[in-house]
Amino acid sequence: MSDFYDRVYALCRHIPEGRVTSYGAIAKFLGAAKSSRLVGYAMNKSLTADGVPAHRVVNRLGMLSGKHHFGGSTLMEDLLKNEGIPVKEDQIQNFDQYFWDPAEHLNPSDF
DNA sequence: AGCGTGACGTATA
């Protein structure tokens, strides 16, 4: 397992309940701002790993782009709603209000 | 070993 993935997983575990972040924010925080796709790829793998709240990670528009990978059901949506995050039409409402920026809450030296 | 792919994001037209 590559270091990059480990870092992504570690970071995701730091996402507080009821909050979400974006692939780009994660990539940027990990120093791979141009590799946001890799973050998404890593999340895909994380579906099989536990301790990684993949449902709290969405694209920069707050859209549930990965919902299709959650078994094809409304699981992701339910999980988010369950944490108090309003989701409608595969999109988080008031996204900026729930957005959680790792750079503002985590210590880069931990990674 | 090489090629295509992808839960994104930014840059152009």
Add this chain to the structure above:
DNA sequence: TTATACGCCACGC
């Protein structure tokens, strides 16, 4: 302003 193009890099075939 909306639509398309391209870069990015690890992974699977």
